[in-house]
Amino acid sequence: xxxxxxxxxxxxxxxxxxxxxxxxxxxxxxxxxxxxxxxxxxxxxxxxxxxxxxxxxxxxxxxxxxxxxxxxxxxxxxxxxxxxxxxxxxxxxxxxxxxxxxxxxxxxxxxxxxxxxxxxxxxxxxxxxxxxxxxxxxxxxxxxxxxxxxxxxxxxxxxxxxxxxxxxxxxxxxxxxxxxxxxxxxxxxxxxxxxxxxxxxxxxxxxxxxxxxxxxxxxxxxxxxxxxxxxxxxxxxxxxxxxxxxxxxxxxxxxxxxxxxxxxxxxxxxxxxxxxxxxxxxxxxxxxxxxxxxxxxxxxxxxx
Amino acid sequence: xxxxxxxxxxxxxxxxxxxxxxxxxxxxxxxxxxxxxxxxxxxxxxxxxxxxxxxxxxxxxxxxxxxxxxxxxxxxxxxxxxxxxxxxxxxxxxxxxxxxxxxxxxxxxxxxxxxxxxxxxxxxxxxxxxxxxxxxxxxxxxxxxxxxxxxxxxxxxxxxxxxxxxxxxxxxxxxxxxxxxxxxxxxxxxxxxxxxxxxxxxxxxxxxxxxxxxxxxxxxxxxxxxxxxxxxxxxxxxxxxxxxxxxxxxxxxxxxxxxxxxxxxxxxxxxxxxxxxxxxxxxxxxxxxxxxxxxxxxxxxxxxxxxxxxxxxxxxxxxxxxxxxxxxxxxxxxxxxxxxxxxxx
Numbered sequence: 001x002x003x004x005x006x007x008x009x010x011x012x013x014x015x016x017x018x019x020x021x022x023x024x025x026x027x028x029x030x031x032x033x034x035x036x037x038x039x040x041x042x043x044x045x046x047x048x049x050x051x052x053x054x055x056x057x058x059x060x061x062x063x064x065x066x067x068x069x070x071x072x073x074x075x076x077x078x079x080x081x082x083x084x085x086x087x088x089x090x091x092x093x094x095x096x097x098x099x100x101x102x103x104x105x106x107x108x109x110x111x112x113x114x115x116x117x118x119x120x121x122x123x124x125x126x127x128x129x130x131x132x133x134x135x136x137x138x139x140x141x142x143x144x145x146x147x148x149x150x151x152x153x154x155x156x157x158x159x160x161x162x163x164x165x166x167x168x169x170x171x172x173x174x175x176x177x178x179x180x181x182x183x184x185x186x187x188x189x190x191x192x193x194x195x196x197x198x199x200x201x202x203x204x205x206x207x208x209x210x211x212x213x214x215x216x217x218x219x220x221x222x223x224x225x226x227x228x229x230x231x232x233x234x235x236x237x238x239x240x241x242x243x244x245x246x247x248x249x250x251x252x253x254x255x256x257x258x259x260x261x262x263x264x265x266x267x268x269x270x271x272x273x274x275x276x277x278x279x280x281x282x283x284x285x286x287x288x289x290x291x292x293x294x295x296x297x298x299x300x301x302x303x304x
Numbered sequence: 305x306x307x308x309x310x311x312x313x314x315x316x317x318x319x320x321x322x323x324x325x326x327x328x329x330x331x332x333x334x335x336x337x338x339x340x341x342x343x344x345x346x347x348x349x350x351x352x353x354x355x356x357x358x359x360x361x362x363x364x365x366x367x368x369x370x371x372x373x374x375x376x377x378x379x380x381x382x383x384x385x386x387x388x389x390x391x392x393x394x395x396x397x398x399x400x401x402x403x404x405x406x407x408x409x410x411x412x413x414x415x416x417x418x419x420x421x422x423x424x425x426x427x428x429x430x431x432x433x434x435x436x437x438x439x440x441x442x443x444x445x446x447x448x449x450x451x452x453x454x455x456x457x458x459x460x461x462x463x464x465x466x467x468x469x470x471x472x473x474x475x476x477x478x479x480x481x482x483x484x485x486x487x488x489x490x491x492x493x494x495x496x497x498x499x500x501x502x503x504x505x506x507x508x509x510x511x512x513x514x515x516x517x518x519x520x521x522x523x524x525x526x527x528x529x530x531x532x533x534x535x536x537x538x539x540x541x542x543x544x545x546x547x548x549x550x551x552x553x554x555x556x557x558x559x560x561x562x563x564x565x566x567x568x569x570x571x572x573x574x575x576x577x578x579x580x581x582x583x584x585x586x587x588x589x590x591x592x593x594x595x596x597x598x599x600x601x602x603x604x605x606x607x608x609x610x611x612x613x614x615x616x617x618x619x620x621x622x623x624x625x626x627x628x629x630x631x632x633x634x635x636x637x638x639x640x641x642x643x644x645x646x647x648x649x
Binding site for chain 1: 376423424426427430431433434435437438439441442445446448449559560563566567570600602603605606607609610613614617
């Protein structure tokens with residue numbers, strides 16, 4: 001019996017981990033092309049959840065339509081975010097300022113400032129209290145396999161994440177825009193030399209990363225049934241941890257580390273009071289940084 | 305050399321002697337502000353002034369590590385929290401007086417800072433920022449969940465107010481004056497540190513750590529020391545906060561507060577001590593003044609930070625002009641007679 005419970009925890013952990021993975025991919029893609037961390041990414045996740053809630057209360061479309069519309073909203077938010085917080089700091093294009101620490105820190109801090117402002121505006125608009133998703137939309141119906149019982153939500157998260165990861169791989173390796181994203185993240189200056197429109201690649205990266213983040217937000221909203229304007233903070237940090245553990249620029253690394261984090265958090269609730277479970281991922285972060293400064297799956301990068 | 309110094313003095317026009325300038329600042333801090341606040345009347349205004357002073361210590365201590373030494377720290381509120389909890393527990397459990405809890409809180413925060421810095425200080429740039437973010441959150445989780453020791457989310461109530469050798473008037477004016485004195489001392493200590501050869505060494509590490517290493521500076525040791533000193537002052541600020549507020553809970557020391565402090569430093573100008581002071585004063589007083597329009601505090605902080613990065617990336621008072629100001633007007637470091645004014649060598 002205990003084994004079944006354990007398996008159940010692992011399945012829960014995997015679905016949490018997949019959510020972290022979807023967020024972490026956005027972080028990783030954006031870090032790849034711009035070499036800066038986008039601190040506003042957690043807010044994209046929150047906006048995804050709230051966009052879903054608004055759609056449900058206004059139009060009440062079927063679940064699949066909600067997810068597709070939230071994906072569109074996410075892309076829109078990502079493009080707006082790039083315009084607001086990142087584009088103004090890309091005025092200088094010479095090699096020195098591309099590598100300059102001051103420029104990078106300015107971008108990082110501006111995304112931080114935008115994220116605070118966005119979170120607080122949502123706080124004012126929706127109130128800091130929890131909002132509940134209407135019961136009819138919740139994905140909490142259990143599916144029973146023998147002794148094991150998982151919810152529809154777990155299944156939806158598995159399938160949706162697998163679909164999105166597969167289409168991301170297709171997009172990155174089989175399309176022109178994917179090729180230009182990979183070129184820019186390899187070398188921004190080199191990509192410009194060969195005539196790639198780097199601005200377009202960067203905007204596309206933001207759109208794709210934010211689509212995945214917003215999708216994670218609405219999936220969690222439908223799974224848990226409640227959303228708050230602060231909900232993006234903790235998963236954002238976990239995803240960030242996953243990205244760093246995975247080596248900052250490796251997408252498979254980020255996904256694997258996100259799954260490790262999700263499962264270990266879920267299993268840790270067996271041994272610890274649930275308040276302490278956040279400590280698990282932060283300890284993972286510190287241990288990884290101290291013993292594997294390049295991340296578990298990172299390749300040696302040029303010192304920055 | 306002498307002619308160059310006098311030429312620079314001529315350009316800047318007649319300067320007020322440093323001693324007079326410092327006396328004027330002291331008069332402003334210890335006489336004009338309290339008198340004016342008593343005139344307008346209100347313990348509330350004294351509370352705002354005290355909070356401003358506490359955040360001035362926090363912002364200038366973060367400025368030491370993020371501005372001068374160039375280590376982006378996203379967990380400063382955690383060390384502020386350690387100072388506050390250390391002082392609160394020492395005074396409520398052991399009954400120690402303010403004069404003992406103040407330095408002990410600083411030492412506790414500084415010691416944790418050094419412990420944290422030892423393994424993480426070899427990390428560069430963004431990795432270090434991530435590590436401090438993680439450590440700040442770890443401190444928060446521990447404060448929140450170690451209920452037997454910290455009372456968890458309930459916080460600690462009934463922390464005794466500031467007392468000096470058993471004398472405990474507990475009035476807002478007295479609190480203000482003590483906090484002002486500690487702030488003045490901390491600012492003096494930090495400005496001396498930043499305007500010595502030691503401060504120059506830290507700036508060299510910030511600009512290019514490999515180059516600084518090649519010049520014979522012990523980069524890792526310098527960074528650890530700077531981080532420890534910065535955490536010490538954050539702990540001092542925490543002790544002041546817990547004794548003046550009388551109540552602390554873990555929520556007051558979370559990531560949002562770290563960002564708040566960082567925003568002060570960025571708005572004022574990274575690396576500039578007067579900038580950190582101006583930034584802290586601006587970001588505490590402005591939202592308080594706007595309070596009647598609704599709770600826009602964090603929105604104001606976010607937008608001020610964004611606009612200042614966009615329009616004034618060097619901050620209100622950038623590092624170069626701040627260094628110039630402090631050296632020339634306050635006689636820190638290199639002004640006047642070169643050989644006698646230089647310390648630490």
